[in-house]
Each structure stands twice: as structure tokens, then as C-alpha cells.
Amino acid sequence: MKLLKKISLGIVIIFITLQFFSPTKNIAAGNHTEAFIDQTNPTPELKRLFESSCYDCHSNHTDYPWYNNIAPISFWLADHVKEGKEHLNFSDWANYSLDKKDNLLKEIEEEVVNGNMPLSQYTIFHNGTAISANEVNKLVEWVRQTRIIYQLGKQPN
Numbered sequence: 001m002k003l004l005k006k007i008s009l010g011i012v013i014i015f016i017t018l019q020f021f022s023p024t025k026n027i028a029a030g031n032h033t034e035a036f037i038d039q040t041n042p043t044p045e046l047k048r049l050f051e052s053s054c055y056d057c058h059s060n061h062t063d064y065p066w067y068n069n070i071a072p073i074s075f076w077l078a079d080h081v082k083e084g085k086e087h088l089n090f091s092d093w094a095n096y097s098l099d100k101k102d103n104l105l106k107e108i109e110e111e112v113v114n115g116n117m118p119l120s121q122y123t124i125f126h127n128g129t130a131i132s133a134n135e136v137n138k139l140v141e142w143v144r145q146t147r148i149i150y151q152l153g154k155q156p157n
């Protein structure tokens, strides 16, 4: 019993100490996805969809939930954002090559059609961020049209 008490106290102390540490937040000022929107011209509906279901992990700005103030959850979220941005950062669109953009669009379609994105851990906690079948169809159509533009751009004049 004594040992159990010591262990519990140890855990409480570790938890409290952790609260003094927090990862750097992913916050951008202004219109950080302007280049992406200008170049790919999504419908207002799709634009809203990217904002609500993707940008938190795939852009330079995350709208944090209240529980991000609690460690170690904050570290876990920061890790997701870091990893998400490494694969795809909508705020960095202007810096991607044509090939990379074309390939990312293909992957966006694949991930959404297969139901891998947005991550289910995310949609469970964020109401209204899951993507409906109707939205998936619209996204697929937009990907097809946008890829044609990028593929034409790739061809020599």
C-alpha cells in the first residue's frame, strides 16, 4: 500500500511538472493559404471543407481545442501537426513544384476517397469535420479538373 501511494504521488508530480512545458504553437497571421486557393480555385463549399477538416494539421495555422492546454495532450497534437505538415502543407503551396502539386492532389483524392483523411481521431473530437459521400464526389471532381491544369502547365510550349 505504501509503495502504491508513492507511485501515485510520483505520477501526480510528473503530471503537474509537465504542465510547465508546452510545445510551440502552430499559428500564422493573415491569409496563409491564399496561393493554394488562388491556384486551385476550389468551390466555396470545398474551401470551407479544407478549412474545417484539413488545415488544423496541414497548414501553418491550427485552431486549438481547449484540451491543448493540457500536457501531454499538447505534445501529442503538436506531433500530429508536425507530421501532417511534412506530408502536405497548404500554406506552402506556392513553393511546391508542378510535379509535387500534381502528386499531392492525387494523394488528397486517394486519402479522402479511402476514408483515411481527415484522421478518425480528429473527426471524433471535432463535430462536423467528417466528409460526406457527396462532398467526396465534389472533391474528386475538383481534383480531376485541377490536375489537368497542372499537367498542361508541365508540357513544354
Ligand code: HEC
Pocket: 050, 053, 054, 055, 056, 057, 058, 080, 081, 083, 084, 087, 088, 104, 107, 108, 111, 112, 117, 118, 119, 121, 122
Ligand atoms: C488530425 C490531423 C489531420 C487532419 C485533420 C488531416 N490530416 Fe492528413 N495527415 C495527417 C498526418 C499525421 C499525416 C501523415 C501520416 C499519415 O499518413 O497518417 C497525414 C497525411 C496526409 C496526406 C499524405 C499521405 C501520404 O501518403 O503522404 C494527405 C494527402 C493528407 N493527409 C490529406 C488530408 C486532407 C485532404 C485532409 C482533410 C480532408 C486531412 N489530410 C486532414 C494528419 C491529418
